[in-house]
Amino acid sequence: MNQAALAGLIMVVGIVITLALGFPIGLSIGASSAAAILVILPFNQAMITAAQRFFTGANSFSLLAIPFFVLAGNIMNNGGIAKRLIGCARLVAHRLPGDLAETNIVANMLFGAISGSGVAAASAMGSILRPMEEEEGYASEFSAAVNIASGPTGMMIPPSNIMIVYSTVAGSVSIAALFMAGYIPGILWGIGCMILTAFMAKKRGYVSKEHYSLSAALKVLWQGIPSLLLIVVVIGGILRGIFTATEGSAIAVVYSLILGVLYRNIKLSDLPKILLSSVKTTAVVEFLVCVSSIMSWVMSFAKIPQMIANGMMGLSHNPIVILLIMNLILLIVGTFMDPTPAVLIFTPIFLPIVQGFGMTTVHFGLMMVMNLCVGTITPPVGAILFAGCKIGNVKIEQVIRMLLPFFAVVIVALLFVTFIPALSMALPTALGLTAAPASMLFVGG
Template sequence: MDIAVIVALVMFCGAFFLLFIGAPISISIGLSSLCAMMLILPFDGAVLTSAQRVFVGLDSFPLLAIPFFILAGNLMNNGGVAIRLINCAKMLSNFLPGPLAQTTVVANMLFGSISGSGVASAAAIGGIMSPIQKKENYDPAFSAAVNIASAPTGMLIPPSNSLIVYATIAGSVSISALFMAGYIPGILWGLSVMLIAGFIARRRGYVAISTTKKGERRRTLLDAIPSLMMIVVVIGGILGGVFTATEASAIAVVYSMVLGFCYRNLKMADLPTIFLATAKMTAIVIFMLAASSIMSWVMAFTKIPALIASGLLSFTDSFLVILLIMNLVLLVVGTFMDPTPAVLIFTPIFLPICTQFGMDPVQFGIMLVFNLSLGTITPPVGPILFTGCKVGNINIEGVIKPLLPFFAVILVVLMMVTYIPSISMALPQAMGLVK
């Protein structure tokens, strides 16, 4: 048997076994990769190389954007931004069937596009909207399903930590291009959820009990403008070449902190708790990046991606079928693995195959993140699923059935993103970010 096959079996089977017995993802990846490396290097060489790869994998300026965007999201979550975005979303969607459900979707898209975190969106928006919907006799399972189904839009609509991780692993992929490429797929995701939510709401007779007066609409919009301006400042600055994505993340922190103090929802006494929560979350992500860099080196050294590519090509030479297989694999993986380690593992495996068939790395990145975002709302891991159920005060069994129609329509959007390149590439090409 080829040594590359043995290494791959040891590495992947070892990682899945460790995950199965409850080991943390980063430990599972790092330890199994070290064991695999010992098959091709002496013990001391394997340990030394692993240590070097840990530092080399983290020696990246763009990665600094991740802790800053996490901190910005935490500051906004505690700084009164969510409630203002919800009020703005309610004003924008009050004329649609099931206005409170539609408000949840629009608010998740707005908050997610600012915080870059689906879990933060589900917690912030769901925590505020669930009691309001319950008061207006919305089914709690339906309300939770809408919140869960729409929260992952923030993982596609920039700024997105998953896209930053992908850009780092993929190499010469522009973060600006990825950010622009995420807009249309993320918006299509949100619109598809709104479509199903509106259809169900119309059948159940969910209508608005109160209306917003003209003067209140103006005040609501003016109150939300400072929060919405963060999107303009961060994304506009990146596209205009004023600052890099990493510098934009630092600016987002300052902006969200000033905004929280101006809204008087954020106090100096809150900052230590927010900084500690950010440090814990950042440590988890960064340690996973460090451990996965060992796996990436082993795969590159033994040419495992080329082995997998040849295996796929021996099965079929149709790129359409290969893309379908990739989607199925990623959908299954996403059900039990967080997006960040999955991006780290599968980018070096699948990206060379896609580029070999002429697929742009930007489109592949959006397809990859879209796929793995679906995993955040599916059991058994599903962090957004668990968060949405917790804030909606409903058990997972009760929300699965209402979630199925949303899942089905999101799958349709995924197929569109996979097989229609212009959905991802139109904006980056129009702005000259890609050829």
């Protein structure tokens, strides 16, 4: 066995064993990658190389957007913005069957479009709407399932922290293009959940009991406009080139903090707790990015991506078959791994393969993110699943059965996004953020 193969084997086996022993995934990746480098280089050079790669992973201006968007999301969660977004969401959904459940879906989409976090959206919206749903006789497992199933829309509708991570790993991918590409797939996910929820609610007899007069609707809309304007300010500013995504994230913090103070929901004494929570979340993401930079160096030296590519091409040269295999792998991986490390590990493996048959980096990024979003609502490590069950005060086994129809709807939406490039590429192409793909209708067509 040559040196490169031995290094790759040590890293892969090390990651598998340490994860099986319950190591945190960041420590597992870092320790296994460092051990693999020791096979390639002398100890001193190996440690210097690992340190350099660790620094290189963090040395990205784009990654600065993550702590600011995390902080903005936490401020919104505590600043009264969530309640006003729910009011706006109910204007959209109040005449639909199961109007409170439908409101939950729209509110998750709106809050996610501001905070970029599916867990924050499901936690904030679920905690506010749950008492209202209980009062109107909604079953707890139904309410929780709707909240959980629609939570990941916040990871796809911009801003999205996971897209920022992907843009860093993929290299030379416009964050603005990725953000625009996420709108239609994210809305497609949400609409699919809304259609299914309407059928389920009608079957259960959950009818709308709230009807707004014109004056009441205008009052709710007026109260929600300052919160909704955050989307316009941040995304509009990025698109018009007024500021970068990183600068936009800092503006989101200032804007949301001002709203929280004006709404009188945030006090000076609340800031240390909000800042500490944001630092903890950011530290986990940044550490994963850094250690994954070491891992990518080992993977490149050991030619692991090329070996996997050759193996997949050996199974089939049909792009449709290869994409189906990738989707299956990512769906399985997503059930056991958080989206950030999965993006860091599998982007350098799969991206060269799809580029070989003409798939754009933006389209592939949306396919990957959507796959991994499914993992956030599935056991055993689904963060949104656990948060939604805790907020809904229900057991996972009660919710899973109710979630099955939602899984079917989401998988159909995922296949549409995978094989119809226009769903993710139409907006960024129309705005001149990226070149048009070879086909906007069907991959391989």
